[in-house]
Amino acid sequence: MFGKNNTTSHEKVDTLIGKNSKFEGKLNADGTVRIDGEFVGNISVKGDVILGEEGKMVGDISASNVIVSGSVEGNITAENQLKLNASGKVIGDIHVTSLVVEDQAIFEGKCAMKNVAASDNISKLNPKKQEA
Known part of the structure; x- marks a missing residue:
């Protein structure tokens, strides 16, 4: 979904919650989910989630x-x-591999970043830590 210049392909959206819609519950999906309305609940997607400018999400x-x-x-x-x-x-905690924050964006919470390559190297150097 992200190209070399960190742009996204909005061409293929599998699930859309429009700006005049409100959804409450749990959403599990493959592919891309775009939310332009309100969503209350949890989302678990094997693909990507796009929250539009008018989108409001309460949940994980x-x-x-x-x-x-x-x-x-x-x-x-x-x-x-x-x-x-x-x-x-x-407003909440984030767990990511890569984080891009534009000027004037707001983030309140804790951030945990993982580096897959560094985690693998640490595990190889300290095998006792894996056993604990």
């Missing part, structure tokens, strides 16, 4: 890549990249 997000242009109150786990656009607001 787990996905490959996450782009936030609206507001999220909850925790975000992005296996690859989390991008907070200038209009984006996240």
